[in-house]
Every structure is written in C-alpha cells, then in structure tokens.
Amino acid sequence: MHSAVFLIxxxxxxxxxGLLGRFAGRLRFSPIPLYLLAGLAFGEGGLLPLGASEEFVAIGAEIGVILLLLMLGLEYTASDLVSNLKTQYPAGLVDATLNALPGALMALLLGWGPVAAVVLAGVTWVSSSGVIAKVLGDLGRLGNRETPVVLSILVLEDLSMAVYLPIVTALLAGSGLAAGSVTLGIALGVAGLVLLLAVRFGRHISRFVSSDDPEKLLLVVLGLTLLVAGVAQQLQVSAAVGAFLVGIALSGEVAEGAHHLLSPLRDLFAAVFFVFFGLHTNPADIPPVLLPALALAAVTTLTKIATGYWAAKRAGISAKGRWRAGGTLVARGEFSIVIAGLAVTAGTEASLGPLATAYVLILVILGPLTARWTEPLARRLVAMRRERGPVREEGAEVATVPGPRTAVEHRHDTADPS
Incomplete structure (x- = not known):
C-alpha cells in the first residue's frame, strides 16, 4: 500500500x-518560480501535504543540485577556471562586501547578536548556483560573453563556502579556536586537493572515464560525480563544489558526451530540487518576517546587480552584457538555506529560519525575472533619458574573456560585443 501511495x-x-514546464515554455518564462510555488502548495502547511514520497524527493533534490553544478563545470576547462579566478578575484571581494554586509546589519538591527549576524551575512552573500545554472540554460546564455564573469563569481562564492561553513559551524557550536582551526584546515585542504587534481590530471581523468558505449560513460561519470560530491560533503566541503570540479576535470569528447547524456537527468532532478525547496517551507511562518525579508531582498537585489555590472565592466563587456550579468546573480537558494538550517538546528535565533526562508523564496522567484528583464529595462530607461536630452554614449571596448568550450560563435558589432 505504501508503495502504491509513493508511486501515485x-x-x-x-x-x-511537466505541465508547469510546458505552460512556462509557452510564455517564454523560466519554470523555476512555478516549481517553487507547487512545492509550497504541497508542503508542510500547504493545501495537500505529501507523505510517502517526501524522503525520495529529498534525495532527488540533492542529486539535482549536484547535476546542475556538474553540467556547469562541463562547460569550462580547468585552464578557463584558473584564468577566470585570477582575473575575477577582485569581483569576489566586491561581491562579499556588498552582499554580506546588509545581512549582518539587519541581524544587528533586529538585536540578534554577532553570531546570528555572521549567519545572516552568509545567507545574503551567496547566490544560488543551481538556480542561476538553470536560468542560464533556459535563457540560452551559456555562450554569452558575460557568462564567464557570472560563473567566476559563483565559483568564488562556492569555494568561499569551504572556508565560511566550518567557521560558522564552530561559532554555532561554541567550539574553541583549536577545534575550529582543525575543521577549517581539513576543508581547505580537501578543496585545494580536488582543484589540483582537476587542473593537473584532468586529461588522465578524462581518459579513465572515456568510453564509446553511452551507457558505460553515463554510469561512470554519474558514479564518479556522486562519489566525489559525497566525500567532499563528508569532509565539510560543499558537495556542489565537488561536483563542479569533476565537471571541470573532464574535457574534450568525454565532456561533450557526458553533457548530452546527462542533460535530461539534470532537468528532471533540478525540477525536483526546486519543488523540495518549497515543500519544506510552511506558508504560515512567512507573514511575521515578511517586511524585514522584503527590505533585505530589495537592498541585496540592487547590490547583486551592482556587483555583476561592475565585474562585467571590469572584464570589458558592453553595457547590455553588464546589466545581464547583474540581473543573473540576484537569485539566492541552496547555500542560503543550508546556512540558515545550521543556525536553526543550533537554536541561535527562532526567527532567523523563517526570515531566511522568506528572503530566499522572494529572491529565488525574483531572480529569473531580473535575469530576463534587467537589461531590457535598463535599455528602456536609457532610451527615455535620450528622449529628454543628449547623453554621452558609453564605450564598448572588449577584453578577451575565456569562454566555455561548448559556446557557439555570436555575431558582435562594435556597439554591443556582449
């Protein structure tokens, strides 16, 4: 009987x-917000809470995040990663400053104390790699000139979590300096080792994984990814970072074949992830913290757009690409919920969990909208300014930015090389 209920x-x-995805496709709109609202409707406190399938959905959601980051990694070679990190680390510093400070200040204004401030700073700092990866694919922007800038910021954020999460865990547990330092050292060592293997031995890994049989290639790539992600998570490093670095390590025909085989699985489990996110949010907990969440969302939407715009401008991308980069970075998601969950489990502040959930729900719904509409809106505002009076035309110089190996050539004129 239980099996029958699960299947139903x-x-x-x-x-x-599937029906929501088709509806969103007809409207030329990302289905992510619809998936989240569906999760709210059938989750805790929703219209019809699920029971038998909840555990399987949780596992599927975790696999969804891993596959999203694996596919993102497959778009780039190890040399692309190293080059982007070297050139974009100032953008990572700007990102952390602009987007972590609002969360810390909000926690202090609410009287939650310094530990909660560190936690909420992480919630507002980190964009959702999973949501943004899906949005970039849905909007067909993986080959755009600004996309390497966006991905560099996301990678810097994800790698920063290898440092941040052990620190937060130690603070929440009240651990001493020695215990916290050991945890941090292990996390940094594992992250560095995986990155070194990806950069130095990527060809050997690709040769080991390679197979002419699609079935064997699928099994080996998927198995390797889940194994590395699990080991990374066990050692206090994000599973998402591990999956991303596996994708980076694979190159050539192996990467192309894996991309083709795993795309349907990614779409399936990514949809399950977004539903699961909504399932574990009780709508009744949201109203009391809605105003602070809205204020925080409004401020950090602007700071993320400013971050992306500045980073893309620094890379020589034209104005249109800068606005697209900024709008794409707005969504928050999986890491923000993980960080808030640590604080809730430790009993730090009762209202922190609902506030973080409301904040993430707002931005995970708003993120796909800003990714799509920030650049057209900015263009319209510029046109309105031109109608009122002459304005100085921005330069459109172009710098060489390493692109994804699967990127297609785009037509660029001198006015818009993005």
Missing part, C-alpha cells in the same frame, strides 16, 4: 512539473 504521489509530482 511521485507520479503526480512529475506530471505536474
């Missing part, structure tokens, strides 16, 4: 996701 529930979830 999970089958209904997949059917509903």
């Amino acid at each position: 529930e999970f089958g209904a979830i997949l059917l509903g996701l």
Whole structure:
C-alpha cells in the first residue's frame, strides 16, 4: 500500500512539473518560480501535504543540485577556471562586501547578536548556483560573453563556502579556536586537493572515464560525480563544489558526451530540487518576517546587480552584457538555506529560519525575472533619458574573456560585443 501511495504521489509530482514546464515554455518564462510555488502548495502547511514520497524527493533534490553544478563545470576547462579566478578575484571581494554586509546589519538591527549576524551575512552573500545554472540554460546564455564573469563569481562564492561553513559551524557550536582551526584546515585542504587534481590530471581523468558505449560513460561519470560530491560533503566541503570540479576535470569528447547524456537527468532532478525547496517551507511562518525579508531582498537585489555590472565592466563587456550579468546573480537558494538550517538546528535565533526562508523564496522567484528583464529595462530607461536630452554614449571596448568550450560563435558589432 505504501508503495502504491509513493508511486501515485511521485507520479503526480512529475506530471505536474511537466505541465508547469510546458505552460512556462509557452510564455517564454523560466519554470523555476512555478516549481517553487507547487512545492509550497504541497508542503508542510500547504493545501495537500505529501507523505510517502517526501524522503525520495529529498534525495532527488540533492542529486539535482549536484547535476546542475556538474553540467556547469562541463562547460569550462580547468585552464578557463584558473584564468577566470585570477582575473575575477577582485569581483569576489566586491561581491562579499556588498552582499554580506546588509545581512549582518539587519541581524544587528533586529538585536540578534554577532553570531546570528555572521549567519545572516552568509545567507545574503551567496547566490544560488543551481538556480542561476538553470536560468542560464533556459535563457540560452551559456555562450554569452558575460557568462564567464557570472560563473567566476559563483565559483568564488562556492569555494568561499569551504572556508565560511566550518567557521560558522564552530561559532554555532561554541567550539574553541583549536577545534575550529582543525575543521577549517581539513576543508581547505580537501578543496585545494580536488582543484589540483582537476587542473593537473584532468586529461588522465578524462581518459579513465572515456568510453564509446553511452551507457558505460553515463554510469561512470554519474558514479564518479556522486562519489566525489559525497566525500567532499563528508569532509565539510560543499558537495556542489565537488561536483563542479569533476565537471571541470573532464574535457574534450568525454565532456561533450557526458553533457548530452546527462542533460535530461539534470532537468528532471533540478525540477525536483526546486519543488523540495518549497515543500519544506510552511506558508504560515512567512507573514511575521515578511517586511524585514522584503527590505533585505530589495537592498541585496540592487547590490547583486551592482556587483555583476561592475565585474562585467571590469572584464570589458558592453553595457547590455553588464546589466545581464547583474540581473543573473540576484537569485539566492541552496547555500542560503543550508546556512540558515545550521543556525536553526543550533537554536541561535527562532526567527532567523523563517526570515531566511522568506528572503530566499522572494529572491529565488525574483531572480529569473531580473535575469530576463534587467537589461531590457535598463535599455528602456536609457532610451527615455535620450528622449529628454543628449547623453554621452558609453564605450564598448572588449577584453578577451575565456569562454566555455561548448559556446557557439555570436555575431558582435562594435556597439554591443556582449
């Protein structure tokens, strides 16, 4: 009986996701917000809470995040990663400053104390790699000139979590300096080792994984990714970072074949991830913290857009690409929920969890909208200014930015090389 209920529930979830995806496709709109709202409707406190399939959905959601980051890694070679990190680390510093400070200040204004301030700073700092990866694919922007800038910022954020999460865990547990330093050292060592293997031995890894049989290639790549992600997470490093670095390590025909084979699986489990996110949010907890969450969302939307715009301008991308980069970075998601979950489990502040959930829900719905509409809106505002009076035309110089190996050539004129 339990098996029958599970099949009915999970089958209904997949059917509903398919119908929502088709509806969003007709409107030329990302389906992510619809998936999240579906999760709210059928989660805790929703219209029809699920039971039998919840555990399987949780596992599927975790696999979804891992596959999203793996596919993102497959778009770039190890040399692209190192080059982008070297050139974009100032953008990472600007990103951390502009987007972590609002969260810390909000926690202090609410009287939550310094530990909660550190936690909420992380919630507002880190963009959602999973959501942004899906949005870039949905909007067909993986080959755009500004996309390497966006991905560099996301990679810097994800790698920073290898340092940040052990620190937060030690603060929440009240651990001493020695215990916290050991945890941090292990996390940094593992992250550095995986990155070194990806950069130095990527060809050997690709040769080991390579197979002419699609079935064997799929099994080996998927198995290797889940294994590395699990080991990384066990050692206090993000599973998402591990999956991303596996994608970076694979190159050539192996990367292209894996990309083709894993795309349908990614889409399936990514949709499950977004539903799961909504399932674990009780709508009744949101109203009391809605105003602070809205204020925080408004401020950090602007700071993320400013971050992306500045980083893309620094890389020589034209004005249109700068606005697209800024709008793409707005969404928050999986890392923000993980960080807030640590604080809730430790009993730091009762209202922190609902506030973080409301904040993330707002921005995970707003993020796909800003990714799509920030650049057209900015263009319209510029046109309105031109109608009122002459304005100085911005330069459109172009710098060489390493692009993804699967990127297609785009037509660029001198006015818009983005």
